[in-house]
Amino acid sequence: MISIYRPTLLAALLAAACRAGPPTPGAAPAPALPAPGAAPSDTICRIAPGPAAKRDTVAVALAEPIDPTHAPQPRNDAERFVFAQLYETLIRVDCAGRVLPGLAQSWEASGDRWTFTLRDDARFWDGAPVTARDVVAAWRARDSTFAQSATILGDRTIAVRPPVAPVEPLADPALAVTKRAPGGDWPIGTGGHWVSETDAAGVLSVVPVRRGALPALRVSTVPAGRSRDALDEGSDLVITGDPVVLEYAATRPGYVDVALDWNRTYVLLAPGHPDGLADIQRESLRDAVHLDARPAEWTGDQFWLAQLRACGFPTTRDTAPSSPRRQRVVYDQSDRNAADLAARLVGLGALGKRSAATGLAPAAFAAALRAGGDAAYVLPLRRRVFDVCRAALELPPWSWTATVEPLLDVRPHGLVRRGLPPLQLDWDGTPHITPR
């Protein structure tokens, strides 16, 4: 049985989330805080394909690479799934927008602050208890602004003067609590799973921290075109967006196709103001990619990256580039769909007849994106963010005033084998293995 989450609730959540703004000085009372409560017993955000069979190990096949150095901030669907099992934030937000306990078991609003109390049994994988100091240290490592607003009240109590409202930004993976692992690739987290080993084939053994509470995960990354083999080999969960694989899965009665959240939006970032972008028919872009895609949709007047006025960023647009831009549309060559979209834009002549699509290796693409010396860039962004200002900081400064053209929303699908233990969907559509 599949419980479908409610898009309307998500829209409400997004609308609330996008009321982002700079920290407000003064002693204004903290915004209203949802009361802590136990995990809801409803099935709104649950994926339960049939009666669950007891399994000690769940085989998961993912279609994208997993890089431990990105943890805990995912950059693709595969990392989003794996990191969600390994790392925790103070709170969780489920697919219905409900705030649930995470690392914090309770919280309350007092004056202009929120006070969070950590779980009594919150521990890192190495057995060390998680303290308020650990939380602030983890925040400081990735978001110093947020860390500055935190006050340690006790070993397990932390007060936060919220820089933004509401509280949902605390569920952003960027604020997951980790600590450095000496000599290891993976940061030490507090989640229910940890990575015990990675074999020669790149298969991750993700085992529960406490035996018996959760099944172990055997996570393999399969190259494009081999996801069907993963189905044939009996994988319990395959996360992919390839229509060919989805079509094949439909012929396998043992699997259920669950469309996850529209979690990414492919955008065109142009440092200048290219002509012809307004004439793009987004509908015609859907056929250009090999994903479940739709013309980009967003809440409000503009895509979130274009809503940065309240962030205090420079607002002068780059109308006079210091050097002539290269007439090329650049994409990360490891992202086939970005390549397809760039080719489609060139095919449409959206950036002029002389433009060309150019794929760069991931590192080179990141460097080119930072430099902003090309005509345009095609890349996927998170479709929804709780804190647009902090999310914008993950992009080069020139993008804050660039032309942002959302092209397509895409979503992965979870091909779930019947009998799999229930999965809980988070606010960004990430499946989460729930305790038995």
Added chain:
Amino acid sequence: MTFRTRILVGFAVVVLVPLALFGIRVRTEMASRLTDEYQRRVEALAAVIRARLTRDGAAIARRLDALTEAIVADNRLRGAVLQGGDRTYLLDYAGGAMRFAGLSMLQIQDDQGRIVSSGHFRNEYDRLEPALPRALAAAQGGIALIQARTPEAPMLAIARLDSLRLGGRRFTLVGGIALDSAYLAELTPDSELAVAVLLPTDSVPAAVSTAAVLSDFSLPFVRESDSGSVLRPAHIVVSHSLGSLAALRRGVDVAFVAAVLLAGAIALLLAGWLSLRISQPLTALAHKTAQIDMDRLDVSFDSERADEIGALTRLLGSMTERLRARATKLREAERRIAMGDLARQVNHDIKNGLTPIRNVFRHFTETAATEPERLSAVFRERQGTIEAGIAYLENLAGNYARLYPAPAHEPCDVRHVIRETIGRLGAAGTPELRVELAEDLPLACTDQLVLRRILENLVGNAVDSLDGRPGTVTISAAAGTPANGRPSVRITVADTGKGMTRPELDRAFDDFYSSKPGGTGLGLSIVRRLVLDANGALRVETQPGAGSRFIVELPGA
């Protein structure tokens, strides 16, 4: 221009000019033959490429035929094309079909020229490009060069056109293989041969046209563009680099320059050696000849050479001998004239000396006749006059005796005369006198008195040249070089005195010339005359500050 310079220039012309002509001829011939060979290779490769293009065009046609059959048989594609379903399959179809068929480009258009599927540019679907198949249909032989669009960059391909009908609609297929650098490289295994494709807007770079042998042929060309597609000629240019020829030329130039330098060096060395062989003896001969004058006819012109220079040397020696004989006669004539003058002078001097004596004796005669008692008084009175006259005559006789002793040509023991003379001079408190006498010294043919006077003058001069400073005077005698089968005696008087400068030497044998205060200036003049009268030779070697050597060669007895 000196004789040596002329020889050097002559050698340079004789050696370098033919070498230069040879080098220029080699370069010209080499360039001509290699250029012809390159042209043949370029033409052959152009023919091979034309044949290859024809073959590839036929292969493309076969593959498109097979594809049309596969498309017609594919129901899924038919549904996607005609009924609009399964869009992804349709868009991906051309890519898979292109790869299966071994093509580099494949574009499927509907009857309106709309791209329904593209293999080389999947996402150019729905674009209208009706001019492309029309242009290809007009291409001669059905094959054309296409500049097709791809997402990254335009692609050149050799392409053909085919068509099929589906559900009553006509679809066209444009397929081809890439004419890229790999294709061209496969055609040109030789690194010096190159194949380039020049589009209608391109021109052969000047650097290529001047540095290569070219051949080209045209091919219909169409550029896939938004503004429509028309056929224009493109050129496939085959070129052969002239780099190897240039390298060969450089090699020949280097070898030629090396040969010129080597030949030039050898020529210079040979010319220098030859000129030295010729000019050096001539210079020495000229130097000796410059020494000859009437007073210096003792210069030797001996030569063992059998060539012209030896003959010239001997001729000059013979001429010097004749001059020497004539000079002897001339000096004899001069001596006779001088003797006449001297006789008259002696006559005059003796008369001058005898006249007072005669007058005194006349006075004595008159006194004896008239006043005999005063004779003794008169004698006492006039005795002084008589004695003065006698003294005058004795002095006169002494002077004349020193001026010219009577020579005699008789065997003379040189060792004895030298010892006797040195013994006398040494006793007079002179500086150190060394004597070095050879044991087997032959007898000289001369007058003992003449030899003594020669030695007295030379040794006296040597002692005087020391100017009272410490030094040595060495008198040596040895057998000289036999002349005309007769032995000779060489007497050398060497001192470590002040020596003579060139002007002093030039005048040393002049009468009445002396560099010594109070000298008569007759010593060396007398010595030279005495030596010549004895049929000998006198030579002087001197250096200012280092001393002088007087070498007397006297004929043996």
